[in-house]
Amino acid sequence: MAVGHEPRIVGFLCNWCSYAGADVAGTSRITYPPNIRIIRVPCSGRVDPLLIVKSFQMGADGVLVAGCHPGDCHYSEGNYHARRRLAVLRPFLEYLGIERERLRVEWVSASEGRRFSQVVSSFTEQLRKLEPRKGAEVEVSS
Amino acid sequence: MNATEQIVAKARELLESGTVECVIGYERATDGVNARPLFVYQAEEAGKLIFDQTCAHNLAKYLLNRKGKATAIVAKPCDVRAVNLLINEHQVERDKVLIIGVVCPGMVETKWGRVSEKLRQACELCREHTPVVYDFLVGEPGDEEAAVEYPDVARMEALSIEERRAFWEEQFSRCIRCYACRQACPGCYCSECFAERLDPLWVGIRIAPSESWIWNTMRAFHLAGRCIGCNQCERVCPMNIPLSLLNRKLEKETLELFGYRAGVDAETPAPFATFRKDEKLEVGE
């Protein structure tokens, strides 16, 4: 691990559960590492694998996709679809040389502020143990 | 009657009776070695049709240009699965397509103006010889097919993650983004590909490793659970990038996770078009 390297995480949080959960963490003054850059999406089902692959192309160390628990999706089934796509994307990225730990999927409800903070903390720690990402993917087009 | 004679006779009959307006098949290319696609509209022209081990194109893609028009197509087992894919995805109507299925001996390499005896790589790995569906069959149906195996993918998986990363970086760095792989693929039919979007710009126009990386990654992923393994993409790649290694990894994953093989029939929903509430997928565990 490079000295002083801070992992950069792109977090796609669904509006109805996980984004609200992150909000609860904030309003409850529960701290979590600033390594995550949050992008609010309507539903975990909106997280086109292209968004994840683009994040990695641009040098993200990790990508978090967080949505409502199965059964709780605001649109009934978005997270079931997300689950299938991500279950295939993860081994595929690993096959291309991106460690499977770098893509994390979590179900976080609107009340689970503490859990959200734990997820971000443990994810950040996990990424610290890996090398910073470099190589072709990091070279960014402006 | 050999395969060519059977196809010619069938094409003639279909055009004479007016059952179809067009027969899509193969003819000898001007180099005298390779085959090329042929569209026959007149019964008198049917004699130009051929079939042999150089007929490597997957003609199913051309059905997309003949939507709603009665068409017959000469199709090998992989091509037939592409037709199923297009029917499944509502791109082609089953009752407008007449499948002249061919029992397939495997296609061979043609190089330097000669036909070799070497089977194409995809054909060597292929375990399917009789099309899963047809309206008319050319050749004798074979015995039951053996299970698919992925020795090539397993070899990649056995490498360390650093080795795999280096391998793909080297491969993709050669990509000139001609998009021939996409043009040849029966599953790539979006009228606007993400690679051509300008806002947002997903794939930058410059030829740089990172742009080719996102292109190749997403090209393959868009075929996850849809790729029928005809290997047209790899066949046409001018840079010899082993695209089948990507496609087949995804094929293996979707087979293992969802027991699904694309194009086996035209009804079963593709893995990403459906879900089971109670499935355990090691995501969000």
Ligand code: SF4
């Ligand atoms: S055919 Fe080969 S060189 Fe052309 S875009 Fe596809 S992978 Fe790249």
Ligand code: SF4
């Ligand atoms: S990705 Fe390649 S092998 Fe798969 S269907 Fe398309 S052209 Fe055929």
Ligand code: FES
């Ligand atoms: S709305 Fe939260 S996962 Fe669909």
